[in-house]
Amino acid sequence: MEIPESVKKRLTLPAEEYFYAGHTACQGCGASLGLRYVLKAYGRKTIVTIPACCSTIIAGAWPYSTLDVPLFHTAFATTGAVISGIEAALKAMGYKVKGEDGVMVVGWAGDGGTADIGLQALSGFLERGHDAVYIMYDNEAYMNTGIQRSGSTPYGAWTTNTPGGKRHFLEKRHKKKVIDIVIAHEIPYAATASVAYPEDFIRKLKKARNIPGPSFIQLFAPCPTGWRSPTDKSIEIARLAVQTAYFPLFEYENGKYKINMPNPKKEPKPIEEFLKLQGRFKYMTKEDVQILQEWVNRQWEKLKKLAEVFG
Amino acid sequence: MAEYKPIRKVVSGNYAAAYAVKHARVQVVAAYPITPQTSIIEKIAEFIANGEADIQYVPVESEHSAMAATIGASATGARAFTATASQGLALMHEMLHWASGARLPIVMVEVNRALAPPWSVWDDQTDSLAQRDTGWMQFYAENNQEVYDGVLMAFKIAEQVNVPIMVIESAFILSHTYDVVEMIPQELVDEFLPPRKPLYTLTDFDNPKAIGALATPDDYYEFRYKLAKAHEEAKKIIKDVGKEFGERFGRDYSDMIEKYRTDDADFIFLGMGSLMGTVKEAVDRLRDEGYKVGAAKVRWFRPFPKEELYELAKKVDGIAVVDRNFSFGQEGILFTEAKGALYNTSARPLMKNYIVGLGGRDFTLNDVRKIAEDMKGLIERGELDEEVEWYHLKR
Amino acid sequence: MKLNTLFGEKKERATKIVLRSVDEYPEAPISLGTTLSNFTGSWRTFIPIVNEDKCVKCYICWKFCPEPAIYIKEDGYVAIDYDYCKGCGICANECPTNAITMEKEEK
Numbered sequence: 001m002e003i004p005e006s007v008k009k010r011l012t013l014p015a016e017e018y019f020y021a022g023h024t025a026c027q028g029c030g031a032s033l034g035l036r037y038v039l040k041a042y043g044r045k046t047i048v049t050i051p052a053c054c055s056t057i058i059a060g061a062w063p064y065s066t067l068d069v070p071l072f073h074t075a076f077a078t079t080g081a082v083i084s085g086i087e088a089a090l091k092a093m094g095y096k097v098k099g100e101d102g103v104m105v106v107g108w109a110g111d112g113g114t115a116d117i118g119l120q121a122l123s124g125f126l127e128r129g130h131d132a133v134y135i136m137y138d139n140e141a142y143m144n145t146g147i148q149r150s151g152s153t154p155y156g157a158w159t160t161n162t163p164g165g166k167r168h169f170l171e172k173r174h175k176k177k178v179i180d181i182v183i184a185h186e187i188p189y190a191a192t193a194s195v196a197y198p199e200d201f202i203r204k205l206k207k208a209r210n211i212p213g214p215s216f217i218q219l220f221a222p223c224p225t226g227w228r229s230p231t232d233k234s235i236e237i238a239r240l241a242v243q244t245a246y247f248p249l250f251e252y253e254n255g256k257y258k259i260n261m262p263n264p265k266k267e268p269k270p271i272e273e274f275l276k277l278q279g280r281f282k283y284m285t286k287e288d289v290q291i292l293q294e295w296v297n298r299q300w301e302k303l304k305k306l307a308e309v310f311g
Numbered sequence: 312m313a314e315y316k317p318i319r320k321v322v323s324g325n326y327a328a329a330y331a332v333k334h335a336r337v338q339v340v341a342a343y344p345i346t347p348q349t350s351i352i353e354k355i356a357e358f359i360a361n362g363e364a365d366i367q368y369v370p371v372e373s374e375h376s377a378m379a380a381t382i383g384a385s386a387t388g389a390r391a392f393t394a395t396a397s398q399g400l401a402l403m404h405e406m407l408h409w410a411s412g413a414r415l416p417i418v419m420v421e422v423n424r425a426l427a428p429p430w431s432v433w434d435d436q437t438d439s440l441a442q443r444d445t446g447w448m449q450f451y452a453e454n455n456q457e458v459y460d461g462v463l464m465a466f467k468i469a470e471q472v473n474v475p476i477m478v479i480e481s482a483f484i485l486s487h488t489y490d491v492v493e494m495i496p497q498e499l500v501d502e503f504l505p506p507r508k509p510l511y512t513l514t515d516f517d518n519p520k521a522i523g524a525l526a527t528p529d530d531y532y533e534f535r536y537k538l539a540k541a542h543e544e545a546k547k548i549i550k551d552v553g554k555e556f557g558e559r560f561g562r563d564y565s566d567m568i569e570k571y572r573t574d575d576a577d578f579i580f581l582g583m584g585s586l587m588g589t590v591k592e593a594v595d596r597l598r599d600e601g602y603k604v605g606a607a608k609v610r611w612f613r614p615f616p617k618e619e620l621y622e623l624a625k626k627v628d629g630i631a632v633v634d635r636n637f638s639f640g641q642e643g644i645l646f647t648e649a650k651g652a653l654y655n656t657s658a659r660p661l662m663k664n665y666i667v668g669l670g671g672r673d674f675t676l677n678d679v680r681k682i683a684e685d686m687k688g689l690i691e692r693g694e695l696d697e698e699v700e701w702y703h704l705k706r
Numbered sequence: 707m708k709l710n711t712l713f714g715e716k717k718e719r720a721t722k723i724v725l726r727s728v729d730e731y732p733e734a735p736i737s738l739g740t741t742l743s744n745f746t747g748s749w750r751t752f753i754p755i756v757n758e759d760k761c762v763k764c765y766i767c768w769k770f771c772p773e774p775a776i777y778i779k780e781d782g783y784v785a786i787d788y789d790y791c792k793g794c795g796i797c798a799n800e801c802p803t804n805a806i807t808m809e810k811e812e813k
Contacts, residue, residue, distance in 0.1 A: 003777075004778065004782060006782065007763070007765075007778050011765055011768075012769065017712060017713070017774060020713065020716075020740045020741050020742050021713065021742060021774060021787065021789075021790035022720070022740070022742045022743060022744035022746055022773075023773070025772060027749065027792045027794035027795075028794035028795070029772050029794075032772040032773070033770065033771075044516050044517075044519075045516050047387070047513045047514070049383070056525060057525065060524055060740075060741045061524055061525040061526070062521075062524040062525060062526040062527075062530055062737065063524075063530070063723045063737055063738035063739055064723070064737060064741045064743070064744065065520070065524065065739075065741065066741045068519060068740075069516065070512075070513040070516065070519045070520060070521075070522075071519070071520075071522065072386050072413075072521075072522050072523065073521065073523035074379065074382070074409065074523070075379070075406060075409055077375060077379075077405075078406065078409075080376070081341075081371060081376035081377075081380045082380065082382060082383035084341070084369050084371070084376075084380045085339065085341055085381060085382060085384035085386075085387070085391070086383040086384065086386070086513060088367035088369050088380070088383075088384055088389075089339050089383065089384035089385070089387035089388065090387060090514070092338035092339050092365075092367040092389050093338065093387070093514070095514065103514070121373075123372065124371055124372035124373075128369065128370065195770075198769060198770075231795055231796070232795030232796050232808070234772075234794070234796055235796055236799060236800075414733055473733060510733055510734055510736075511734060511736050520737050521737035522734065522736055524737060526735060530725070533725070533728045534731065534734075534735055537728070537733055537734075541733075
């Protein structure tokens with residue numbers, strides 16, 4: 001139904017929906033929210049490419065689609081390459097790509113499909129400078145295959161192939177900084193975002209629309225199933241990831257860094273605040289928490305320095 | 312229809328492919344360099360640089376991405392092309408399935424090159440034949456002219472049945488060897504090959520579709536059948552397009568197996584690709600000496616022309632299958648296919664498999680003569696000595 | 707009003723698609739319908755109940771619904787399309803005035 005006009009102007013997000021209900025995401029899924037926001041930002045003239053990931057299922061089993069825009073399902077490693085091909089074809093066929101009235105070419109891939117198997121294709125896409133937007137929705141493990149660690153899984157996390165046990169076999173590597181790898185390509189626009197801050201995310205998506213060349217957004221998207229967290233806490237956890245500076249919000253635009261924290265003056269909360277709502281961290285010892293806290297501090301200091309020097 | 316006056320150019324097989332891509336008005340090329348394919352994409356890039364072709368060129372970072380980007384372009388609705396060889400084709404393997412499953416009429420030139428290790432850059436058909444079950448159609452060119460003609464016909468055929476096609480040529484023997492190729496003036500190519508009418512596009516924003524979603528066991532099976540049926544239907548389209556090509560440009564391709572002096576032959580050679588040029592030349596010489604031999608060149612390996620093979624096989628006493636490829640644990644791949652195709656028929660010629668020229672070892676007129684002598688003896692004795700002979704092995 | 711949901715007529719039109727013969731299948735795996743025919747409300751254990759007395763029409767619940775199953779009525783209050791709501795409880799957790807409560811659903 002149409003949202004009443006009087007209400008529309010009070011909404012903080014675009015009213016239009018291009019993401020259908022009836023999809024089969026788990027309860028409280030951050031990824032499905034993220035995809036809903038992407039389509040709100042870009043509207044009807046959007047072509048989405050989804051590789052193997054949770055969104056393969058969320059977007060609907062044949063013969064159904066959850067998206068009210070054209071969608072191409074593709075193989076795990078190929079998001080960056082497929083969106084490159086789509087963009088090239090649109091240009092060959094005379095379409096305007098990107099910009100306010102242009103077609104938006106969107107790659108929507110998980111962290112495994114981006115940080116690991118799809119990293120090469122992502123790099124190629126970024127380096128060649130295609131007019132498309134790549135969004136990595138980061139739920140910090142291979143969730144669709146049943147919660148295996150990815151390069152984007154944080155230190156101390158339980159997953160089904162870092163299961164803890166007597167030997168304390170948890171994830172022992174820190175989260176791969178995909179956004180830093182992306183920025184190393186010196187693309188015009190890269191940003192982090194969170195489903196807990198959809199206005200910020202949509203603002204970034206719209207900015208990406210109007211900046212020619214490749215754009216990249218790493219979206220923090222909680223997964224209650226894989227994180228062993230209550231389904232109603234997804235937004236709260238995502239908010240705490242930002243508030244603890246575990247997943248700080250920032251933008252990189254034409255060589256300049258800008259931090260977009262909701263309360264810039266506030267010191268980050270301790271990492272425990274973020275960890276305690278999630279069963280995946282329950283095997284961490286005090287020392288583990290300290291190791292993760294130090295990593296967060298280090299990354300946060302580095303980001304602040306970057307924003308200071310290249311702000 | 313304008314009168315056909317061919318433009319003769321002396322070009323390599325790779326340049327013949329590049330000219331065909333230009334003449335087919337391909338819109339997107341995504342490719343990655345690999346010997347001996349590279350000069351195809353170099354030539355295409357040169358056409359673009361000189362303003363001779365209006366092509367979006369995506370210089371991807373791997374062959375896996377080359378096929379993925381080509382798939383993206385083709386799904387969007389563009390006419391898309393790529394080229395590769397050997398290791399690159401092997402890396403593409405996953406995406407070959409994707410292209411056929413999504414029913415995209417991509418055309419790819421594949422330069423047959425041996426797979427490593429040991430490293431080799433020379434001719435060998437195992438790379439393309441290892442892609443047998445990917446759902447692609449495969450056309451094997453004997454010479455540079457067939458590379459050019461093959462690419463043009465491939466687009467026309469692929470776009471009618473929505474199945475991708477590999478046009479396959481030999482490393483160096485064709486890819487880098489110069490020969491006269493009769494090219495077709497652009498306006499006549501345009502008449503022959505109209506713009507693509509896609510089965511679907513990704514630009515239908517008013518009626519958006521999702522392509523390739525998960526199909527449960529309730530639905531997957533039917534899509535496989537559709538692809539299988541498309542291959543069967545392609546046999547007729549191949550004949551029609553091959554015939555039309557002949558009528559327009561004088562080179563008839565209506566037969567999926569080219570028959571060379573097979574009519575009264577006692578036995579024939581069966582093979583694919585450039586080595587069949589050598590075989591045909593040898594057949595002429597053997598005929599002069601009284602051998603009743605012929606050559607049957609399999610142009611289309613997929614779909615496999617088993618009906619045509621049967622028509623040939625029922626008239627001869629023997630078939631020497633010459634394979635520049637090998638399926639480990641079994642035999643030459645064309646040999647397996649040919650035997651299998653005849654099993655449920657009444658044709659029972661003596662069939663022997665000669666494994667020749669792997670990794671580019673020269674296959675000569677003299678080799679064909681020796682094989683002919685061997686076959687003649689076997690037919691006279693009425694029995695095989697060995698089913699598979701590693702003909703070129705140093706002993 | 708029957709169409710008073712987020713997807714209105716599209717929801718009304720959505721039907722389950724079952725193909726009985728190979729001839730009914732498209733040539734390629736092209737979608738034929740939307741997921742709106744799939745009523746995920748049956749997944750629910752807890753059901754969100756909106757208390758309009760407490761609702762301040764901030765639309766935070768609408769914003770954070772991952773289905774989405776929350777719509778806005780003509781009077782500006784929010785309502786939940788229980789055909790789709792899976793009962794995740796994000797709306798109740800995020801509501802600043804506790805206007806949404808999660809209750810055990812009797813089935």
